[in-house]
Amino acid sequence: MAEDGGFFQASGCEHCGNLSFSSEWFKAFGVVLCNQCKRDEALVSKSNAMAQYCLTEKDLRGLGCITKDNPQQKNWSAMKLYLRRQVEERARRKHGDLETVRQLRHDRTQAKVQGWLVKRARAEAADAEEEAEGEEEDADVGSGEGGGPMRIKLSAAAARVRARLASEYESDVGAGGTSAGQKKVASSGKDESGGEASGGDDVEVF
Numbered sequence: 001m002a003e004d005g006g007f008f009q010a011s012g013c014e015h016c017g018n019l020s021f022s023s024e025w026f027k028a029f030g031v032v033l034c035n036q037c038k039r040d041e042a043l044v045s046k047s048n049a050m051a052q053y054c055l056t057e058k059d060l061r062g063l064g065c066i067t068k069d070n071p072q073q074k075n076w077s078a079m080k081l082y083l084r085r086q087v088e089e090r091a092r093r094k095h096g097d098l099e100t101v102r103q104l105r106h107d108r109t110q111a112k113v114q115g116w117l118v119k120r121a122r123a124e125a126a127d128a129e130e131e132a133e134g135e136e137e138d139a140d141v142g143s144g145e146g147g148g149p150m151r152i153k154l155s156a157a158a159a160r161v162r163a164r165l166a167s168e169y170e171s172d173v174g175a176g177g178t179s180a181g182q183k184k185v186a187s188s189g190k191d192e193s194g195g196e197a198s199g200g201d202d203v204e205v206f
Helices: 023-029 046-052 084-095 098-140 156-174 180-187
Strands: 043-045 065-068 079-083 152-155 202-205
Touching: 023 065, 043 046, 043 084, 046 079, 079 084, 084 098
Parallel strands: none
Antiparallel strands: 043 079, 065 079, 152 202
16 A cells, blocks of 8 residues: 555566665656666756746646755755656647757747847947937037037136236237237226226126
């Protein structure tokens, strides 16, 4: 009598006839294999069964499995292992044959790669567009509306300093002569006591 209470009749291991067989595999997969012969069988995890054979969780329902601790982290969800030949049989039943399964898996892989390439191309295009916009903003810093020089408001004190420096420069260029341009600049750079521009006014320069 089996451990689950049901009766079965077995002549021993289905490969070698050994009367000693793995009760764990018999309960999980319904196969009679000794510990030596079960090494020739392959197990496949749930995630790999779904990916390699293009199956869903619903397709795997009804198949027996062995539950093991997750080899990566023991506190993660337990890992389910299926008998590969039983998974292949379920895939044949759904897709027709294993060659169709391989072609379907190839097509799905290509679709994923293509989707990744499209996503990457869009990201690179967006980055290039942002970079181009940044360069345009940098180019516009030196010009105002209509492409003309940008107008900057200076305080009266800053305007006087600029006028004084311009006056000194023109004096050096004129070698002692006072040009009309010097007079114009000097008139705008008078001191605070008698200057035309008061300390609190802003002067607009070009």
